[in-house]
Amino acid sequence: MGPYQLITIVGPTASGKTPFAAALAAELDTEIISADSRQIYRQMELGTGKDLADYVVDGKPIPYHLIDICDPGYKYNVFEYQHDFFRAYEEIRSKGKLPILCGGTGMYIEAVLKGYRLLDVPQNPALREALKDKTLPELEKILASYKVLHNKTDVDSAQRAIRAIEIEEYYLTQAPEANEYAPLNSLIIGIDIDRELRREKISRRLRTRLEEGMVDEVKNILATGVKPEDLIYYGLEYKYLTLYVTGQLTYEEMINQLEIAIHQFAKRQMTWFRGMERRGLTIHWLDATLPTEEKIKKTISLL
Structure with a gap:
Protein backbone atom coordinates (compact mmCIF):
# COMPACT_ATOMS: atom_id res chain seq x y z
CA MET A 1 0.00 0.00 0.00
CA GLY A 2 2.93 2.36 0.45
CA PRO A 3 4.24 4.92 0.15
CA TYR A 4 1.96 6.20 2.87
CA GLN A 5 1.07 9.90 3.04
CA LEU A 6 -0.02 9.76 6.67
CA ILE A 7 -0.10 7.59 9.80
CA THR A 8 -3.46 7.52 11.57
CA ILE A 9 -3.88 6.27 15.13
CA VAL A 10 -7.41 5.51 16.27
CA GLY A 11 -9.02 3.92 19.29
CA PRO A 12 -11.68 4.51 21.93
CA THR A 13 -11.32 6.92 24.81
CA ALA A 14 -8.83 5.78 27.50
CA SER A 15 -7.04 3.41 25.12
CA GLY A 16 -3.72 5.29 25.31
CA LYS A 17 -3.72 6.71 21.76
CA THR A 18 -2.06 10.01 22.54
CA PRO A 19 0.99 8.80 24.52
CA PHE A 20 1.64 6.24 21.80
CA ALA A 21 1.23 8.82 19.00
CA ALA A 22 3.63 11.17 20.78
CA ALA A 23 6.23 8.43 21.29
CA LEU A 24 5.91 7.44 17.63
CA ALA A 25 6.22 11.08 16.55
CA ALA A 26 9.39 11.41 18.61
CA GLU A 27 10.81 8.28 16.97
CA LEU A 28 9.96 9.52 13.46
CA ASP A 29 10.76 13.20 14.12
CA THR A 30 7.34 14.37 13.02
CA GLU A 31 4.22 16.22 14.19
CA ILE A 32 0.70 15.26 15.32
CA ILE A 33 -2.66 16.47 14.04
CA SER A 34 -5.40 15.95 16.60
CA ALA A 35 -8.73 14.41 15.58
CA ASP A 36 -10.72 15.22 18.70
CA SER A 37 -13.92 17.21 18.30
CA ARG A 38 -13.69 18.77 21.78
CA GLN A 39 -9.96 19.31 22.32
CA ILE A 40 -10.12 22.08 19.73
CA TYR A 41 -11.62 24.30 22.47
CA ARG A 42 -9.57 26.51 24.77
CA GLN A 43 -10.21 26.34 28.54
CA MET A 44 -11.77 22.89 28.18
CA GLU A 45 -8.84 20.95 29.61
CA LEU A 46 -9.90 18.31 32.11
CA GLY A 47 -13.29 17.59 30.59
CA THR A 48 -11.79 16.82 27.18
CA GLY A 49 -8.87 14.81 28.53
CA LYS A 50 -6.45 17.30 27.02
CA ASP A 51 -3.34 15.80 28.61
CA LEU A 52 -0.81 18.12 26.99
CA ALA A 53 1.95 16.56 29.10
CA ASP A 54 1.59 13.54 26.79
CA TYR A 55 3.08 15.66 24.01
CA VAL A 56 6.43 15.82 25.80
CA VAL A 57 8.63 12.76 25.24
CA ASP A 58 11.95 12.48 27.10
CA GLY A 59 11.84 16.21 27.73
CA LYS A 60 11.24 17.04 24.07
CA PRO A 61 7.96 18.76 23.07
CA ILE A 62 6.17 17.11 20.16
CA PRO A 63 4.50 19.70 17.88
CA TYR A 64 0.72 19.28 17.69
CA HIS A 65 -2.03 20.88 15.62
CA LEU A 66 -5.80 21.53 15.98
CA ILE A 67 -5.85 21.74 19.76
CA ASP A 68 -6.94 24.99 21.46
CA ILE A 69 -8.08 26.69 18.26
CA CYS A 70 -11.61 27.83 19.27
CA ASP A 71 -13.29 29.48 22.25
CA PRO A 72 -15.95 27.63 24.29
CA GLY A 73 -19.45 28.25 22.97
CA TYR A 74 -18.42 28.09 19.32
CA LYS A 75 -19.95 25.24 17.33
CA TYR A 76 -17.08 23.89 15.25
CA ASN A 77 -17.99 21.33 12.59
CA VAL A 78 -16.54 18.64 10.33
CA PHE A 79 -16.49 20.99 7.31
CA GLU A 80 -14.16 23.35 9.20
CA TYR A 81 -12.12 20.44 10.54
CA GLN A 82 -11.49 19.04 7.09
CA HIS A 83 -10.15 22.39 5.87
CA ASP A 84 -8.07 22.98 9.02
CA PHE A 85 -6.68 19.44 8.82
CA PHE A 86 -5.43 19.83 5.27
CA ARG A 87 -3.77 23.15 6.09
CA ALA A 88 -1.87 21.48 8.94
CA TYR A 89 -1.17 18.40 6.83
CA GLU A 90 0.37 20.43 3.98
CA GLU A 91 2.44 22.43 6.47
CA ILE A 92 3.93 19.27 7.97
CA ARG A 93 4.48 17.63 4.57
CA SER A 94 6.28 20.75 3.37
CA LYS A 95 8.92 20.02 6.02
CA GLY A 96 9.49 16.57 4.55
CA LYS A 97 7.80 14.84 7.48
CA LEU A 98 5.15 12.10 7.64
CA PRO A 99 2.23 13.52 9.68
CA ILE A 100 0.48 11.53 12.38
CA LEU A 101 -3.28 11.93 12.75
CA CYS A 102 -4.46 10.85 16.20
CA GLY A 103 -7.88 10.88 17.81
CA GLY A 104 -11.18 9.26 18.52
CA THR A 105 -13.62 11.33 16.48
CA GLY A 106 -14.31 8.83 13.73
CA MET A 107 -16.30 11.22 11.58
CA TYR A 108 -13.38 13.69 11.42
CA ILE A 109 -10.91 10.92 10.63
CA GLU A 110 -12.98 9.34 7.89
CA ALA A 111 -13.80 12.71 6.32
CA VAL A 112 -10.11 13.47 5.77
CA LEU A 113 -8.93 9.95 4.89
CA LYS A 114 -11.61 9.53 2.24
CA GLY A 115 -11.58 13.17 1.15
CA TYR A 116 -15.35 13.52 1.50
CA ARG A 117 -16.87 16.50 -0.24
CA LEU A 118 -18.57 18.38 2.56
CA PRO A 176 -22.02 17.68 -3.15
CA GLU A 177 -20.85 17.82 -6.75
CA ALA A 178 -17.29 16.60 -6.36
CA ASN A 179 -14.61 15.89 -3.77
CA GLU A 180 -12.65 18.96 -2.74
CA TYR A 181 -9.76 16.90 -1.39
CA ALA A 182 -8.24 13.68 -2.67
CA PRO A 183 -8.35 10.63 -0.38
CA LEU A 184 -5.17 9.97 1.59
CA ASN A 185 -3.24 6.71 1.59
CA SER A 186 -2.80 6.30 5.33
CA LEU A 187 -1.39 3.54 7.48
CA ILE A 188 -4.11 3.18 10.12
CA ILE A 189 -3.20 1.79 13.53
CA GLY A 190 -5.98 0.93 15.95
CA ILE A 191 -5.36 0.66 19.68
CA ASP A 192 -7.39 -2.33 20.83
CA ILE A 193 -8.16 -2.26 24.54
CA ASP A 194 -10.00 -5.02 26.39
CA ARG A 195 -13.53 -3.93 27.29
CA GLU A 196 -13.13 -4.49 31.04
CA LEU A 197 -9.74 -2.75 31.13
CA ARG A 198 -11.25 0.14 29.18
CA ARG A 199 -14.13 0.42 31.67
CA GLU A 200 -11.70 0.36 34.59
CA LYS A 201 -9.51 3.08 33.06
CA ILE A 202 -12.52 5.26 32.21
CA SER A 203 -13.87 5.04 35.76
CA ARG A 204 -10.48 5.72 37.35
CA ARG A 205 -9.77 8.63 34.99
CA LEU A 206 -13.14 10.21 35.68
CA ARG A 207 -12.56 10.24 39.41
CA THR A 208 -9.04 11.62 38.96
CA ARG A 209 -10.29 14.49 36.83
CA LEU A 210 -13.03 15.32 39.29
CA GLU A 211 -10.38 15.45 42.04
CA GLU A 212 -8.23 17.70 39.83
CA GLY A 213 -11.01 20.29 39.56
CA MET A 214 -13.24 19.44 36.61
CA VAL A 215 -16.29 20.96 38.35
CA ASP A 216 -14.43 24.24 38.83
CA GLU A 217 -13.39 24.16 35.18
CA VAL A 218 -17.06 24.09 34.15
CA LYS A 219 -17.96 26.84 36.64
CA ASN A 220 -15.14 29.03 35.29
CA ILE A 221 -16.27 28.56 31.68
CA LEU A 222 -19.86 29.46 32.60
CA ALA A 223 -18.52 32.51 34.46
CA THR A 224 -17.05 33.82 31.19
CA GLY A 225 -20.57 34.12 29.77
CA VAL A 226 -20.91 30.82 27.92
CA LYS A 227 -24.56 29.72 28.19
CA PRO A 228 -25.27 26.44 29.99
CA GLU A 229 -27.06 25.04 26.93
CA ASP A 230 -24.00 25.78 24.78
CA LEU A 231 -21.75 23.89 27.18
CA ILE A 232 -24.25 21.02 27.35
CA TYR A 233 -24.01 20.89 23.53
CA TYR A 234 -20.47 19.46 23.80
CA GLY A 235 -21.83 16.39 25.58
CA LEU A 236 -20.30 13.93 28.05
CA GLU A 237 -18.40 15.71 30.85
CA TYR A 238 -19.65 19.15 29.88
CA LYS A 239 -23.26 18.02 29.64
CA TYR A 240 -23.43 16.29 33.01
CA LEU A 241 -21.21 18.68 34.96
CA THR A 242 -23.24 21.64 33.69
CA LEU A 243 -26.45 19.90 34.76
CA TYR A 244 -24.87 19.44 38.20
CA VAL A 245 -23.56 22.99 38.46
CA THR A 246 -26.96 24.41 37.46
CA GLY A 247 -28.72 22.29 40.07
CA GLN A 248 -30.45 19.82 37.77
CA LEU A 249 -28.52 16.79 39.04
CA THR A 250 -27.04 15.85 42.40
CA TYR A 251 -23.32 15.12 42.57
CA GLU A 252 -23.91 11.36 42.75
CA GLU A 253 -26.44 11.45 39.90
CA MET A 254 -23.93 13.38 37.82
CA ILE A 255 -21.12 10.87 38.43
CA ASN A 256 -23.30 7.83 37.81
CA GLN A 257 -24.92 9.16 34.63
CA LEU A 258 -21.65 10.54 33.28
CA GLU A 259 -19.78 7.29 33.85
CA ILE A 260 -22.47 5.36 31.97
CA ALA A 261 -22.41 7.93 29.15
CA ILE A 262 -18.62 7.69 28.72
CA HIS A 263 -18.78 3.88 28.58
CA GLN A 264 -21.53 4.12 25.94
CA PHE A 265 -19.48 6.69 24.03
CA ALA A 266 -16.42 4.38 23.92
CA LYS A 267 -18.63 1.60 22.60
CA ARG A 268 -19.98 3.90 19.87
CA GLN A 269 -16.44 4.87 18.93
CA MET A 270 -15.53 1.22 18.39
CA THR A 271 -18.70 0.73 16.35
CA TRP A 272 -17.60 3.60 14.10
CA PHE A 273 -14.10 2.19 13.64
CA ARG A 274 -15.49 -1.24 12.75
CA GLY A 275 -17.74 0.56 10.28
CA MET A 276 -14.69 2.23 8.74
CA GLU A 277 -13.28 -1.24 8.10
CA ARG A 278 -16.51 -2.30 6.41
CA ARG A 279 -16.31 0.86 4.29
CA GLY A 280 -12.95 -0.21 2.90
CA LEU A 281 -10.33 1.20 5.28
CA THR A 282 -7.76 -1.26 6.66
CA ILE A 283 -7.03 -0.86 10.37
CA HIS A 284 -4.06 -2.70 11.89
CA TRP A 285 -5.05 -3.36 15.50
CA LEU A 286 -2.43 -3.40 18.25
CA ASP A 287 -3.05 -4.60 21.80
CA ALA A 288 -3.19 -1.58 24.11
CA THR A 289 -1.20 -3.45 26.78
CA LEU A 290 1.85 -3.93 24.54
CA PRO A 291 4.91 -1.90 25.62
CA THR A 292 5.19 1.38 23.72
CA GLU A 293 8.49 0.30 22.16
CA GLU A 294 6.84 -2.81 20.74
CA LYS A 295 3.92 -0.80 19.36
CA ILE A 296 6.39 1.54 17.65
CA LYS A 297 8.37 -1.36 16.21
CA LYS A 298 5.23 -3.03 14.84
CA THR A 299 4.01 0.25 13.32
CA ILE A 300 7.30 1.06 11.63
CA SER A 301 7.43 -2.48 10.20
CA LEU A 302 4.15 -1.75 8.41
CA LEU A 303 5.40 1.43 6.72
Missing part, protein backbone atom coordinates in the same frame (compact mmCIF):
# COMPACT_ATOMS: atom_id res chain seq x y z
CA LEU A 119 -20.86 21.39 2.65
CA ASP A 120 -20.89 24.30 5.07
CA VAL A 121 -24.39 23.70 6.41
CA PRO A 122 -26.30 26.80 7.61
CA GLN A 123 -28.84 26.78 10.43
CA ASN A 124 -32.45 25.96 9.54
CA PRO A 125 -34.65 27.96 11.98
CA ALA A 126 -37.92 26.39 10.78
CA LEU A 127 -36.58 22.85 11.24
CA ARG A 128 -35.17 23.72 14.66
CA GLU A 129 -38.53 25.11 15.75
CA ALA A 130 -40.29 21.95 14.56
CA LEU A 131 -37.88 19.71 16.49
CA LYS A 132 -37.35 21.73 19.66
CA ASP A 133 -39.90 19.88 21.84
CA LYS A 134 -38.84 16.37 20.83
CA THR A 135 -36.95 14.15 23.27
CA LEU A 136 -33.46 12.84 22.57
CA PRO A 137 -34.74 9.28 21.83
CA GLU A 138 -37.28 10.74 19.37
CA LEU A 139 -34.54 12.77 17.67
CA GLU A 140 -32.23 9.74 17.51
CA LYS A 141 -35.02 7.78 15.81
CA ILE A 142 -35.35 10.53 13.17
CA LEU A 143 -31.58 10.65 12.70
CA ALA A 144 -31.40 6.87 12.27
CA SER A 145 -33.71 7.14 9.25
CA TYR A 146 -31.03 8.90 7.18
CA LYS A 147 -28.53 6.87 5.16
CA VAL A 148 -25.83 9.48 4.55
CA LEU A 149 -22.57 9.41 6.54
CA HIS A 150 -22.58 11.98 9.32
CA ASN A 151 -21.76 11.98 12.97
CA LYS A 152 -23.90 9.61 14.97
CA THR A 153 -21.17 8.74 17.49
CA ASP A 154 -21.33 11.84 19.65
CA VAL A 155 -25.04 12.73 19.64
CA ASP A 156 -25.79 12.71 23.36
CA SER A 157 -27.80 15.90 23.68
CA ALA A 158 -30.96 17.12 21.94
CA GLN A 159 -29.05 20.12 20.58
CA ARG A 160 -26.47 17.93 18.88
CA ALA A 161 -29.15 15.61 17.51
CA ILE A 162 -31.07 18.54 16.02
CA ARG A 163 -27.88 19.81 14.39
CA ALA A 164 -27.20 16.35 12.93
CA ILE A 165 -30.74 16.20 11.49
CA GLU A 166 -30.28 19.72 10.12
CA ILE A 167 -27.14 18.57 8.29
CA GLU A 168 -28.85 15.50 6.84
CA GLU A 169 -31.80 17.57 5.61
CA TYR A 170 -29.47 20.04 3.91
CA TYR A 171 -27.65 17.25 2.11
CA LEU A 172 -30.94 15.91 0.74
CA THR A 173 -31.31 19.06 -1.36
CA GLN A 174 -27.69 20.19 -1.74
CA ALA A 175 -25.79 17.10 -2.84
Whole structure:
Protein backbone atom coordinates (compact mmCIF):
# COMPACT_ATOMS: atom_id res chain seq x y z
CA MET A 1 0.00 0.00 0.00
CA GLY A 2 2.93 2.36 0.45
CA PRO A 3 4.24 4.92 0.15
CA TYR A 4 1.96 6.20 2.87
CA GLN A 5 1.07 9.90 3.04
CA LEU A 6 -0.02 9.76 6.67
CA ILE A 7 -0.10 7.59 9.80
CA THR A 8 -3.46 7.52 11.57
CA ILE A 9 -3.88 6.27 15.13
CA VAL A 10 -7.41 5.51 16.27
CA GLY A 11 -9.02 3.92 19.29
CA PRO A 12 -11.68 4.51 21.93
CA THR A 13 -11.32 6.92 24.81
CA ALA A 14 -8.83 5.78 27.50
CA SER A 15 -7.04 3.41 25.12
CA GLY A 16 -3.72 5.29 25.31
CA LYS A 17 -3.72 6.71 21.76
CA THR A 18 -2.06 10.01 22.54
CA PRO A 19 0.99 8.80 24.52
CA PHE A 20 1.64 6.24 21.80
CA ALA A 21 1.23 8.82 19.00
CA ALA A 22 3.63 11.17 20.78
CA ALA A 23 6.23 8.43 21.29
CA LEU A 24 5.91 7.44 17.63
CA ALA A 25 6.22 11.08 16.55
CA ALA A 26 9.39 11.41 18.61
CA GLU A 27 10.81 8.28 16.97
CA LEU A 28 9.96 9.52 13.46
CA ASP A 29 10.76 13.20 14.12
CA THR A 30 7.34 14.37 13.02
CA GLU A 31 4.22 16.22 14.19
CA ILE A 32 0.70 15.26 15.32
CA ILE A 33 -2.66 16.47 14.04
CA SER A 34 -5.40 15.95 16.60
CA ALA A 35 -8.73 14.41 15.58
CA ASP A 36 -10.72 15.22 18.70
CA SER A 37 -13.92 17.21 18.30
CA ARG A 38 -13.69 18.77 21.78
CA GLN A 39 -9.96 19.31 22.32
CA ILE A 40 -10.12 22.08 19.73
CA TYR A 41 -11.62 24.30 22.47
CA ARG A 42 -9.57 26.51 24.77
CA GLN A 43 -10.21 26.34 28.54
CA MET A 44 -11.77 22.89 28.18
CA GLU A 45 -8.84 20.95 29.61
CA LEU A 46 -9.90 18.31 32.11
CA GLY A 47 -13.29 17.59 30.59
CA THR A 48 -11.79 16.82 27.18
CA GLY A 49 -8.87 14.81 28.53
CA LYS A 50 -6.45 17.30 27.02
CA ASP A 51 -3.34 15.80 28.61
CA LEU A 52 -0.81 18.12 26.99
CA ALA A 53 1.95 16.56 29.10
CA ASP A 54 1.59 13.54 26.79
CA TYR A 55 3.08 15.66 24.01
CA VAL A 56 6.43 15.82 25.80
CA VAL A 57 8.63 12.76 25.24
CA ASP A 58 11.95 12.48 27.10
CA GLY A 59 11.84 16.21 27.73
CA LYS A 60 11.24 17.04 24.07
CA PRO A 61 7.96 18.76 23.07
CA ILE A 62 6.17 17.11 20.16
CA PRO A 63 4.50 19.70 17.88
CA TYR A 64 0.72 19.28 17.69
CA HIS A 65 -2.03 20.88 15.62
CA LEU A 66 -5.80 21.53 15.98
CA ILE A 67 -5.85 21.74 19.76
CA ASP A 68 -6.94 24.99 21.46
CA ILE A 69 -8.08 26.69 18.26
CA CYS A 70 -11.61 27.83 19.27
CA ASP A 71 -13.29 29.48 22.25
CA PRO A 72 -15.95 27.63 24.29
CA GLY A 73 -19.45 28.25 22.97
CA TYR A 74 -18.42 28.09 19.32
CA LYS A 75 -19.95 25.24 17.33
CA TYR A 76 -17.08 23.89 15.25
CA ASN A 77 -17.99 21.33 12.59
CA VAL A 78 -16.54 18.64 10.33
CA PHE A 79 -16.49 20.99 7.31
CA GLU A 80 -14.16 23.35 9.20
CA TYR A 81 -12.12 20.44 10.54
CA GLN A 82 -11.49 19.04 7.09
CA HIS A 83 -10.15 22.39 5.87
CA ASP A 84 -8.07 22.98 9.02
CA PHE A 85 -6.68 19.44 8.82
CA PHE A 86 -5.43 19.83 5.27
CA ARG A 87 -3.77 23.15 6.09
CA ALA A 88 -1.87 21.48 8.94
CA TYR A 89 -1.17 18.40 6.83
CA GLU A 90 0.37 20.43 3.98
CA GLU A 91 2.44 22.43 6.47
CA ILE A 92 3.93 19.27 7.97
CA ARG A 93 4.48 17.63 4.57
CA SER A 94 6.28 20.75 3.37
CA LYS A 95 8.92 20.02 6.02
CA GLY A 96 9.49 16.57 4.55
CA LYS A 97 7.80 14.84 7.48
CA LEU A 98 5.15 12.10 7.64
CA PRO A 99 2.23 13.52 9.68
CA ILE A 100 0.48 11.53 12.38
CA LEU A 101 -3.28 11.93 12.75
CA CYS A 102 -4.46 10.85 16.20
CA GLY A 103 -7.88 10.88 17.81
CA GLY A 104 -11.18 9.26 18.52
CA THR A 105 -13.62 11.33 16.48
CA GLY A 106 -14.31 8.83 13.73
CA MET A 107 -16.30 11.22 11.58
CA TYR A 108 -13.38 13.69 11.42
CA ILE A 109 -10.91 10.92 10.63
CA GLU A 110 -12.98 9.34 7.89
CA ALA A 111 -13.80 12.71 6.32
CA VAL A 112 -10.11 13.47 5.77
CA LEU A 113 -8.93 9.95 4.89
CA LYS A 114 -11.61 9.53 2.24
CA GLY A 115 -11.58 13.17 1.15
CA TYR A 116 -15.35 13.52 1.50
CA ARG A 117 -16.87 16.50 -0.24
CA LEU A 118 -18.57 18.38 2.56
CA LEU A 119 -20.86 21.39 2.65
CA ASP A 120 -20.89 24.30 5.07
CA VAL A 121 -24.39 23.70 6.41
CA PRO A 122 -26.30 26.80 7.61
CA GLN A 123 -28.84 26.78 10.43
CA ASN A 124 -32.45 25.96 9.54
CA PRO A 125 -34.65 27.96 11.98
CA ALA A 126 -37.92 26.39 10.78
CA LEU A 127 -36.58 22.85 11.24
CA ARG A 128 -35.17 23.72 14.66
CA GLU A 129 -38.53 25.11 15.75
CA ALA A 130 -40.29 21.95 14.56
CA LEU A 131 -37.88 19.71 16.49
CA LYS A 132 -37.35 21.73 19.66
CA ASP A 133 -39.90 19.88 21.84
CA LYS A 134 -38.84 16.37 20.83
CA THR A 135 -36.95 14.15 23.27
CA LEU A 136 -33.46 12.84 22.57
CA PRO A 137 -34.74 9.28 21.83
CA GLU A 138 -37.28 10.74 19.37
CA LEU A 139 -34.54 12.77 17.67
CA GLU A 140 -32.23 9.74 17.51
CA LYS A 141 -35.02 7.78 15.81
CA ILE A 142 -35.35 10.53 13.17
CA LEU A 143 -31.58 10.65 12.70
CA ALA A 144 -31.40 6.87 12.27
CA SER A 145 -33.71 7.14 9.25
CA TYR A 146 -31.03 8.90 7.18
CA LYS A 147 -28.53 6.87 5.16
CA VAL A 148 -25.83 9.48 4.55
CA LEU A 149 -22.57 9.41 6.54
CA HIS A 150 -22.58 11.98 9.32
CA ASN A 151 -21.76 11.98 12.97
CA LYS A 152 -23.90 9.61 14.97
CA THR A 153 -21.17 8.74 17.49
CA ASP A 154 -21.33 11.84 19.65
CA VAL A 155 -25.04 12.73 19.64
CA ASP A 156 -25.79 12.71 23.36
CA SER A 157 -27.80 15.90 23.68
CA ALA A 158 -30.96 17.12 21.94
CA GLN A 159 -29.05 20.12 20.58
CA ARG A 160 -26.47 17.93 18.88
CA ALA A 161 -29.15 15.61 17.51
CA ILE A 162 -31.07 18.54 16.02
CA ARG A 163 -27.88 19.81 14.39
CA ALA A 164 -27.20 16.35 12.93
CA ILE A 165 -30.74 16.20 11.49
CA GLU A 166 -30.28 19.72 10.12
CA ILE A 167 -27.14 18.57 8.29
CA GLU A 168 -28.85 15.50 6.84
CA GLU A 169 -31.80 17.57 5.61
CA TYR A 170 -29.47 20.04 3.91
CA TYR A 171 -27.65 17.25 2.11
CA LEU A 172 -30.94 15.91 0.74
CA THR A 173 -31.31 19.06 -1.36
CA GLN A 174 -27.69 20.19 -1.74
CA ALA A 175 -25.79 17.10 -2.84
CA PRO A 176 -22.02 17.68 -3.15
CA GLU A 177 -20.85 17.82 -6.75
CA ALA A 178 -17.29 16.60 -6.36
CA ASN A 179 -14.61 15.89 -3.77
CA GLU A 180 -12.65 18.96 -2.74
CA TYR A 181 -9.76 16.90 -1.39
CA ALA A 182 -8.24 13.68 -2.67
CA PRO A 183 -8.35 10.63 -0.38
CA LEU A 184 -5.17 9.97 1.59
CA ASN A 185 -3.24 6.71 1.59
CA SER A 186 -2.80 6.30 5.33
CA LEU A 187 -1.39 3.54 7.48
CA ILE A 188 -4.11 3.18 10.12
CA ILE A 189 -3.20 1.79 13.53
CA GLY A 190 -5.98 0.93 15.95
CA ILE A 191 -5.36 0.66 19.68
CA ASP A 192 -7.39 -2.33 20.83
CA ILE A 193 -8.16 -2.26 24.54
CA ASP A 194 -10.00 -5.02 26.39
CA ARG A 195 -13.53 -3.93 27.29
CA GLU A 196 -13.13 -4.49 31.04
CA LEU A 197 -9.74 -2.75 31.13
CA ARG A 198 -11.25 0.14 29.18
CA ARG A 199 -14.13 0.42 31.67
CA GLU A 200 -11.70 0.36 34.59
CA LYS A 201 -9.51 3.08 33.06
CA ILE A 202 -12.52 5.26 32.21
CA SER A 203 -13.87 5.04 35.76
CA ARG A 204 -10.48 5.72 37.35
CA ARG A 205 -9.77 8.63 34.99
CA LEU A 206 -13.14 10.21 35.68
CA ARG A 207 -12.56 10.24 39.41
CA THR A 208 -9.04 11.62 38.96
CA ARG A 209 -10.29 14.49 36.83
CA LEU A 210 -13.03 15.32 39.29
CA GLU A 211 -10.38 15.45 42.04
CA GLU A 212 -8.23 17.70 39.83
CA GLY A 213 -11.01 20.29 39.56
CA MET A 214 -13.24 19.44 36.61
CA VAL A 215 -16.29 20.96 38.35
CA ASP A 216 -14.43 24.24 38.83
CA GLU A 217 -13.39 24.16 35.18
CA VAL A 218 -17.06 24.09 34.15
CA LYS A 219 -17.96 26.84 36.64
CA ASN A 220 -15.14 29.03 35.29
CA ILE A 221 -16.27 28.56 31.68
CA LEU A 222 -19.86 29.46 32.60
CA ALA A 223 -18.52 32.51 34.46
CA THR A 224 -17.05 33.82 31.19
CA GLY A 225 -20.57 34.12 29.77
CA VAL A 226 -20.91 30.82 27.92
CA LYS A 227 -24.56 29.72 28.19
CA PRO A 228 -25.27 26.44 29.99
CA GLU A 229 -27.06 25.04 26.93
CA ASP A 230 -24.00 25.78 24.78
CA LEU A 231 -21.75 23.89 27.18
CA ILE A 232 -24.25 21.02 27.35
CA TYR A 233 -24.01 20.89 23.53
CA TYR A 234 -20.47 19.46 23.80
CA GLY A 235 -21.83 16.39 25.58
CA LEU A 236 -20.30 13.93 28.05
CA GLU A 237 -18.40 15.71 30.85
CA TYR A 238 -19.65 19.15 29.88
CA LYS A 239 -23.26 18.02 29.64
CA TYR A 240 -23.43 16.29 33.01
CA LEU A 241 -21.21 18.68 34.96
CA THR A 242 -23.24 21.64 33.69
CA LEU A 243 -26.45 19.90 34.76
CA TYR A 244 -24.87 19.44 38.20
CA VAL A 245 -23.56 22.99 38.46
CA THR A 246 -26.96 24.41 37.46
CA GLY A 247 -28.72 22.29 40.07
CA GLN A 248 -30.45 19.82 37.77
CA LEU A 249 -28.52 16.79 39.04
CA THR A 250 -27.04 15.85 42.40
CA TYR A 251 -23.32 15.12 42.57
CA GLU A 252 -23.91 11.36 42.75
CA GLU A 253 -26.44 11.45 39.90
CA MET A 254 -23.93 13.38 37.82
CA ILE A 255 -21.12 10.87 38.43
CA ASN A 256 -23.30 7.83 37.81
CA GLN A 257 -24.92 9.16 34.63
CA LEU A 258 -21.65 10.54 33.28
CA GLU A 259 -19.78 7.29 33.85
CA ILE A 260 -22.47 5.36 31.97
CA ALA A 261 -22.41 7.93 29.15
CA ILE A 262 -18.62 7.69 28.72
CA HIS A 263 -18.78 3.88 28.58
CA GLN A 264 -21.53 4.12 25.94
CA PHE A 265 -19.48 6.69 24.03
CA ALA A 266 -16.42 4.38 23.92
CA LYS A 267 -18.63 1.60 22.60
CA ARG A 268 -19.98 3.90 19.87
CA GLN A 269 -16.44 4.87 18.93
CA MET A 270 -15.53 1.22 18.39
CA THR A 271 -18.70 0.73 16.35
CA TRP A 272 -17.60 3.60 14.10
CA PHE A 273 -14.10 2.19 13.64
CA ARG A 274 -15.49 -1.24 12.75
CA GLY A 275 -17.74 0.56 10.28
CA MET A 276 -14.69 2.23 8.74
CA GLU A 277 -13.28 -1.24 8.10
CA ARG A 278 -16.51 -2.30 6.41
CA ARG A 279 -16.31 0.86 4.29
CA GLY A 280 -12.95 -0.21 2.90
CA LEU A 281 -10.33 1.20 5.28
CA THR A 282 -7.76 -1.26 6.66
CA ILE A 283 -7.03 -0.86 10.37
CA HIS A 284 -4.06 -2.70 11.89
CA TRP A 285 -5.05 -3.36 15.50
CA LEU A 286 -2.43 -3.40 18.25
CA ASP A 287 -3.05 -4.60 21.80
CA ALA A 288 -3.19 -1.58 24.11
CA THR A 289 -1.20 -3.45 26.78
CA LEU A 290 1.85 -3.93 24.54
CA PRO A 291 4.91 -1.90 25.62
CA THR A 292 5.19 1.38 23.72
CA GLU A 293 8.49 0.30 22.16
CA GLU A 294 6.84 -2.81 20.74
CA LYS A 295 3.92 -0.80 19.36
CA ILE A 296 6.39 1.54 17.65
CA LYS A 297 8.37 -1.36 16.21
CA LYS A 298 5.23 -3.03 14.84
CA THR A 299 4.01 0.25 13.32
CA ILE A 300 7.30 1.06 11.63
CA SER A 301 7.43 -2.48 10.20
CA LEU A 302 4.15 -1.75 8.41
CA LEU A 303 5.40 1.43 6.72
